[in-house]
Amino acid sequence: xxxxxxxxxxxxxxxxxxxxxxxxxxxxxxxxxxxxxxxxxxxxxxxxxxxxxxxxxxxxxxxxxxxxxxxxxxxxxxxxxxxxxxxxxxxxxxxxxxxxxxxxxxxxxxxxxxxxxxxxxxxxxxxxxxxxxxxxxxxxxxxxxxxxxxxxxxxxxxxxxxxxxxxxxxxxxxxxxxxxxxxxxxxxxxxxxxxxxxxxxxxxxxxxx
Numbered sequence: 001x002x003x004x005x006x007x008x009x010x011x012x013x014x015x016x017x018x019x020x021x022x023x024x025x026x027x028x029x030x031x032x033x034x035x036x037x038x039x040x041x042x043x044x045x046x047x048x049x050x051x052x053x054x055x056x057x058x059x060x061x062x063x064x065x066x067x068x069x070x071x072x073x074x075x076x077x078x079x080x081x082x083x084x085x086x087x088x089x090x091x092x093x094x095x096x097x098x099x100x101x102x103x104x105x106x107x108x109x110x111x112x113x114x115x116x117x118x119x120x121x122x123x124x125x126x127x128x129x130x131x132x133x134x135x136x137x138x139x140x141x142x143x144x145x146x147x148x149x150x151x152x153x154x155x156x157x158x159x160x161x162x163x164x165x166x167x168x169x170x171x172x173x174x175x176x177x178x179x180x181x182x183x184x185x186x187x188x189x190x191x192x193x194x195x196x197x198x199x200x201x202x203x204x205x206x207x208x209x
Contacts, residue, residue: 001075001101001102001103001104001105002103002104002105002123002124002198002201002202002205003071003075003104003105003107003121003122003123003124004021004104004105004106004107004122004123004124004125004126004198005106005107005108005112005113005118005119005122005124005125005126006018006106006107006108006109006112006126006128007108007109007110007111007112007113007114007125007126007127007128007170007173007177008110008127008128008129008130008170008181008184009110009129009130009132009135009162009166009170009171010057010110010135010139010162010166011130011134011135011136011137011138011139011142012128012129012130012135012138012184012185013128013130013138013181013184013185013186014108014109014128014185015108015185016184016185016191017126017128017181017185017191017194018032018106018108020188020191020192020194020195021106021191021194021195021198022106023195024195024196024198024199025103025104025198025199025202028102029102029103029104029202030102030103030104030105030106031074031099031100031101031102031104031105031106032105032106032108033067033070033071033074033082033099033105033106033107033108034108034109035062035067035107035108035109035110035111035112036085036087036109037082037083037084037085037097038062038063038064038066038067038083038085039056039061039062039063039085039092040061040062040063041063041091041092042054042090042091042092048089048090051089051090051091052090054090055161055165056161057110057161057162057165057166057169057170058165058169059111059114059115059169062111063083064115064117064118066083067107067118068115068117068118068121070082070099071105071107071118071121072121073101074099074101074102074105075101075105075121076101077101078101079098079099079100079101080098080099081096081097081098081099082096082097082098082099083096083097084096084097103202103205104198104202107122110170111169111170111173113125113127113173113176113177114169114170114173119176123201124178124179124198124201125176125177125178125179126177126178126179126180126181126194127173127174127176127177127179127180127181128181128184128185129174129180129181129182129183129184130182130183130184130185130186131183131184132163132166134184134186135184136158139154139158139162140154140155179194179197181194
């Protein structure tokens with residue numbers, strides 16, 4: 001089994017990198033563990049207006065124990081019931097996603113490289129880097145379309161939360177990366193080189209047999 005961690009700021013293009021990697025690995029051989037699924041469940045009775053004020057870019061927002069427990073389970077060949085988190089309700093959903101162990105496990109999220117316990121389980125650590133302005137544009141497009149926020153709400157959140165949290169908690173994890181992908185998901189040449197390298201790891205471990 002190969003465990004890959006893919007970190008990077010919000011809107012950096014991590015999802016694009018994951019998709020390109022998955023295209024190079026045989027179908028059914030990759031399981032993705034999105035860190036966004038492991039935001040902590042809200043306390044009962046908290047109004048949605050208050051939940052929306054939650055700092056989703058702070059390490060304390062994540063249920064690290066559950067994330068690490070489920071990655072260990074996959075590594076040991078056991079299936080998991082992955083939580084589902086809704087950014088519309090700012091809470092966990094009742095349903096879960098059944099995830100079977102695969103030859104390649106990808107842990108993807110803004111702080112995938114933050115915790116040493118999680119990093120130590122990884123065979124390859126990747127940081128997807130991108131210009132701050134480009135990340136802001138992607139975040140604005142996503143949050144307005146998918147999360148029902150106004151452009152002003154997104155900009156206020158970026159200045160108040162995203163930018164300082166990125167500088168304090170996300171950017172420093174670049175130091176733990178084995179590979180840094182500059183220019184984010186737009187750097188197709190770097191992504192292709194990375195995909196070839198992972199494909200070679202896959203073959204070298206004879207995981208397709």
